[in-house]
Amino acid sequence: MPTLLDARGLVKHLGGRRVVDGVDLACESAQIVGLLGPNGAGKTTTLRMLYGFLRPDAGSIHVNGVELGRDLVRAKRAIGVCTQDDTFDGDFTVEQNLSIAAHYFRPRPTALGRRVAELMERFDLVGYARDKPETLSGGYRRRLMIARALVHRPRLLFLDEPTTGLDPQARMGVWDLVDGLRSEGLGIILTTHYMDEAERLSDALAVLARGRVVARGTAKTVLGDLVGEHVVVIDAAQGAAIPGWLSARGRGEPASVLGVWHLPVSGEELAEFARAFPALRYEVRGPTLDDLFLKLSLQP
Amino acid sequence: MSWLRAALEWQSRAVVGRHLRVYLRNWYTSFLPPALEPLTMLLAFGAGLGGYVASLTWHGRPVDYMTYVAPGLLAYATFMTAIFQSLFGAFIRMRYQKTWEGQLTTQVELAHVVWGEVLWAGLLATMYAVIVSLVLVGLQIAGVLSLDLRWLPALWPASFVAACGFGALGLLFTAIVPTIDHMNLPVFLVVLPMGMLSSTYFPLEHPVLVALNLANPLHHLCQAFRGVLIGGPAAGHLAGALLLSALLLAVLVPLDLRLLRRRVLGD
Numbered sequence: 001m002p003t004l005l006d007a008r009g010l011v012k013h014l015g016g017r018r019v020v021d022g023v024d025l026a027c028e029s030a031q032i033v034g035l036l037g038p039n040g041a042g043k044t045t046t047l048r049m050l051y052g053f054l055r056p057d058a059g060s061i062h063v064n065g066v067e068l069g070r071d072l073v074r075a076k077r078a079i080g081v082c083t084q085d086d087t088f089d090g091d092f093t094v095e096q097n098l099s100i101a102a103h104y105f106r107p108r109p110t111a112l113g114r115r116v117a118e119l120m121e122r123f124d125l126v127g128y129a130r131d132k133p134e135t136l137s138g139g140y141r142r143r144l145m146i147a148r149a150l151v152h153r154p155r156l157l158f159l160d161e162p163t164t165g166l167d168p169q170a171r172m173g174v175w176d177l178v179d180g181l182r183s184e185g186l187g188i189i190l191t192t193h194y195m196d197e198a199e200r201l202s203d204a205l206a207v208l209a210r211g212r213v214v215a216r217g218t219a220k221t222v223l224g225d226l227v228g229e230h231v232v233v234i235d236a237a238q239g240a241a242i243p244g245w246l247s248a249r250g251r252g253e254p255a256s257v258l259g260v261w262h263l264p265v266s267g268e269e270l271a272e273f274a275r276a277f278p279a280l281r282y283e284v285r286g287p288t289l290d291d292l293f294l295k296l297s298l299q300p
Numbered sequence: 301m302s303w304l305r306a307a308l309e310w311q312s313r314a315v316v317g318r319h320l321r322v323y324l325r326n327w328y329t330s331f332l333p334p335a336l337e338p339l340t341m342l343l344a345f346g347a348g349l350g351g352y353v354a355s356l357t358w359h360g361r362p363v364d365y366m367t368y369v370a371p372g373l374l375a376y377a378t379f380m381t382a383i384f385q386s387l388f389g390a391f392i393r394m395r396y397q398k399t400w401e402g403q404l405t406t407q408v409e410l411a412h413v414v415w416g417e418v419l420w421a422g423l424l425a426t427m428y429a430v431i432v433s434l435v436l437v438g439l440q441i442a443g444v445l446s447l448d449l450r451w452l453p454a455l456w457p458a459s460f461v462a463a464c465g466f467g468a469l470g471l472l473f474t475a476i477v478p479t480i481d482h483m484n485l486p487v488f489l490v491v492l493p494m495g496m497l498s499s500t501y502f503p504l505e506h507p508v509l510v511a512l513n514l515a516n517p518l519h520h521l522c523q524a525f526r527g528v529l530i531g532g533p534a535a536g537h538l539a540g541a542l543l544l545s546a547l548l549l550a551v552l553v554p555l556d557l558r559l560l561r562r563r564v565l566g567d
Contacts (some may be wrong), residue, residue, distance in 0.1 A: 012567060053404060054567050073311075076407045082422070087402035109559045149405070179537050278551035 001028040004078070004187035005050065008087050009059035019045045020061075021211035027156065027187040031058040031097045032165060032178070034202030035191045036289065038297050042086075042211040043191050044160070050189065051081045051158050064155055077105060080154035082145045084161045084191075088133040093127040094144055097119060098151050112128060112151075119147040123177065133136040137168025146177060146245040148161050156187045175201060195289035219289065227295055228264035233283040245276055255294035264291055303554050306309065306411035307419070315408060315416025318399075334428035336383070338358060338373045338435045341477030342444070345369050346499060353489035367446045369435055371525035372453070372500035375462075377432045379518045381425040381462035383491050384412040390417045391480060400564060410564065414471065414557050418549070421467025422460045429459040455525055458538060462521050465545030468552035477560035497522055505534045522531060 005027040010019040016230045018047050022041045023106045025048055034221060037043050048054045050061060052072050061068040064078040074233065088097050102109045109115055120126050123143040128136060142162055151156060163171040171194075178201060182188060189290055191199050198205060199219045207215040215222040234242070249269075256263040265273060266286060306312060323330050346366030348475050355362040360370035393399040408416075432453050439445045473486040497509055498519040504510050513519035527534025561567050 048565075051405065054565055072379075072409070073407050081403060081405035083401060085401070087398040087399060087405065089399055089402055090397050100318060101402075101406065102318065103405060104311070104408050106310060130448075148402075152406075244373065 003028050003062075004064055006062040007050060007059065008050055010046060010056045010061070011054055011058040012049060012054060013040075014045065019211055020049070020056075021212055022225050023208070023211070024212070025189075025206055027078060027189055029155070029187050030182055030185045030190040031124070032182050032190055033204045034198040035189060035208065036198055036205055036292075037208035038293055041208040041296075043208055046148050046208065047158060047160055047189065047191060051079050052076050056224070065154065069259065072105075077107075077152070078155045079150070080149035080157045082122040082142075082149040082157070082159050082162055084143050084164065086145060088130065088144055090134055092132075093109070093130050094125055094133055094136070097144060097148055101148045102151045108265060109152045110135060115151060115153070119150060123147040136296070139166050139173060141173055142166060142170070143177070146174070150181075154186075157181065157192045158190070159188060159298070161191055161193065163192070163194065168263060171197070190280045195293070198289055205290065207296070214296070215292075223287040223289065223292060227291045228269075229267050230265050230270050230284050230286070231287050231291055232261075232265055232282050232284055234263065234280065235259065239277075241277070245273070255291070257294070262291055262294060303411050304363050306409070307415045309412060309414035311408040312419060313532060315403060315412055316420045318403075319416070319420040320423070331431060332409055334377060334431040335435055338370075338377065338432045341367060341373050341376075341478055342370065342439065343519050358503075358526070358530055361531075363530055364446070366444060367530060368503075368526070369501055370439070370445050370447060371529045372522045372528075373532055374429055374432050374436065374459075375518060375521040375525050376495060377428050377499045378425045378459040378463050378509075378521065379466050381428040382421040382466035382490075383470045385424050386417055386421040386467040387473055387486070387491075391474045391477070391483070393417075394474065394478070394560075394564065398438055404564070410561055411557055414553060414560060417471055418467040418553065421470065422464035423465070426460040427462030429456055429463075435525050448494060449529070451528050455528060458521065458524065458541060462517055462541050462545045465517055465548035465552075468556060471556045472512070472552050472559070475556050483513040485564055494518060499526075514540075515544065517548065520544065 003026055005025065007025045010020050010023040011018065011113055014138050022048050023042070026287070035043055036048065042247065045054065049056045052075065053066055055069070062066065063075040066075040066078070068075045073127065089100055094292060098119055099112060102112050122130060123146065125140065125143060125147065129139060133141060136144065146159070146162065162178070163174050166174065175197065178188065190198070190201060202219065205219055206213050207226065215226045218268065237257055237294070239261060242261065246252070253265040270284065350365035350369070353365045355364050356368050358368060401415055403462055404410065436445060436447065439447060440447055440449060469485055473483070477483055477486065494516060495518060497524045498513055498516050500518070504513055504519070520537040523535035524533065524534045527537060
C-alpha cells in the first residue's frame with residue numbers, strides 16, 4: 001500500500017511549552033490510524049501540523065510524497081480536513097457549502113456538479129440541499145463536514161473527533177461512512193475520545209501522552225504493552241490491603257472510578273493476587289482503552 | 301515578501317469571490333445603505349445644517365455647503381465601508397461563523413485570508429463609492445449640487461487603494477480586540493475621530509487639526525475628491541492619499557498577519 005502520510009520527529013512549542021516532542025506517524029492507503037491520548041497530550045497540535053495549519057519547529061511531514069514544508073499548497077491538494085468544530089460556511093446552503101469549498105482548490109475538481117450531487121446522495125443530504133447548515137441536526141452537520149472535506153477528492157482525510165456529541169444512531173451512521181471511505185482506498189487519521197470508536201474503526205493506534213507517542217500498534221498490542229493482560233475490578237471499600245500489596249511490587253495507587261478500583265495485572269500477577277486475597281470477591285476482565293486513559297492520566 | 305506575493309495569488313481572489321458571492325445574493329438590501337446614506341447625510345448636513353452655514357470659500361471662490369460636503373461624503377463612504385467591513389464583518393467571520401477556519405483547511409493560507417479581507421474591503425468600498433457617485437449625479441441633475449462630474453469615474457481607483465489601506469487598519473483592531481463588545485474602543489477612539497475630524501464636513505483651520513490630518517489618508521482623499529469635483533489643486537492630496545494608504549498596507553498587513561497567526565492558529 002502506498003504511504004500517504006509520513007511524519008517524522010515532529011516538535012512544536014506553544015506558549016514556551018514543548019507540546020509535541022518528537023512524534024512519528026505514518027498512514028497508508030486504505031488504512032485508518034487512530035490518534036489517541038488524554039486531554040493535553042498534544043493530539044490537536046499534532047493533527048494541526050499534519051494538515052498544514054501549524055508549522056512544526058522541527059521534523060518533516062510528507063503527504064502523498066510531497067514535503068509539506070516545501071510545497072504546502074501542493075501537499076494540501078491531497079488532504080481533506082473535518083475539524084472538530086463545525087466550520088461550514090453559514091452564509092450558504094448545504095449544497096452551496098460543497099461547491100464553495102471546491103473553489104478553494106487548484107487544480108479545480110473536475111465535473112464539480114456531478115461530484116457535489118454524488119456526495120449529497122452518499123451522505124444522505126439531498127433532502128436538505130437548500131437548507132442552511134445550522135438548521136441540520138448534529139449527525140447531519142457532521143455528514144456535511146465530512147462531505148465537504150471530500151469534495152476535491154483527497155487521498156488523505158483527517159477526522160478530528162468526528163462523532164463527539166452525536167447520539168448512538170448518528171455515530172454508527174458516521175462509522176459506516178468512514179468505513180466505506182477506507183474501503184475505497186482513502187487514508188484516514190482519526191482522533192477520538194470514544195474508545196469503542198477507536199477500537200472498531202482503527203487499523204492501527206498511536207497513543208500520545210505529554211507530547212510523545214507512548215505506544216503504537218493494534219488496539220490489542222497497545223493495551224497489552226501499556227495496560228496488562230487482565231484488569232481486576234474490586235470494590236475499594238473491601239480492599240484495604242491492596243495498596244500495600246501493590247506498593248510491595250513498586251506500583252502506585254490503582255485507578256479508582258466511583259469507589260471501584262480497576263487494577264491492571266499480568267497473568268502472573270493475577271495468580272499471585274488470587275493467592276494473596278483468597279477471600280476477596282472481585283471481577284477479572286480484559287483491558288480496554290478506558291483503562292489505558294486512566295493509567296496515562298495517573299502518570300506524573 | 302511572501303506576504304505581499306499572497307495578494308496576487310489565486311487563493312486571495314477565491315476568498316474575495318466568496319465574499320462577493322454572499323454580497324450579490326442579497327444585492328437588494330446590500331445596495332440600499334450606500335444609496336440612502338448620502339441622501340440622508342446631504343439632507344441633514346446640507347439642507348439642514350447647511351441652512352445655518354453661510355457659503356464657504358474654496359480656493360478663493362464661494363461654494364454652497366452642500367456642494368462642499370458632497371465630495372467629502374464620497375470619501376467618507378469609502379472610509380466607513382472599508383473600516384466597518386474589516387472590523388465587524390471580518391471579526392464575525394473569524395470568531396462566530398468560523399469561516400476563516402473552514403477556509404484554512406483548504407489550500408488557502410492565513411496570508412490569503414488576510415489579503416482576501418483587505419481586498420474585499422477595497423472592492424466593497426469602491427462599489428459603495430460608485431453608488432454614492434450615482435446619487436451625486438442624480439442630485440446634480442436635480443440642480444441640488446454644482447459639481448464638475450467629468451472626472452468622477454477617475455476617483456474610483458483612488459477609492460479602491462485608500463479603502464484597502466483602511467481595511468488593513470480595521471483588521472488590526474479585529475486582530476487585537478478580545479470580544480465584539482470591545483469594538484467600541486477603536487470605533488470611538490480612532491475611527492470616528494479620524495472620520496469626523498478630517499475635512500469631510502468642514503474646512504480644517506485649527507492648527508492642531510491641520511497638523512494631525514497631514515498623516516490622515518482620509519483627509520487627503522476628501523481634499524483630492526474636492527479638488528476634482530469642485531475645482532482646485534488635487535494632485536498633491538491624491539498623491540498623499542495613495543502614499544499614506546500604501547504605507548498603511550506595507551506596515552499593517554504584515555502586522556495583522558503576525559497578530560492573527562497568534563490569534564487564529566495559536567502559533
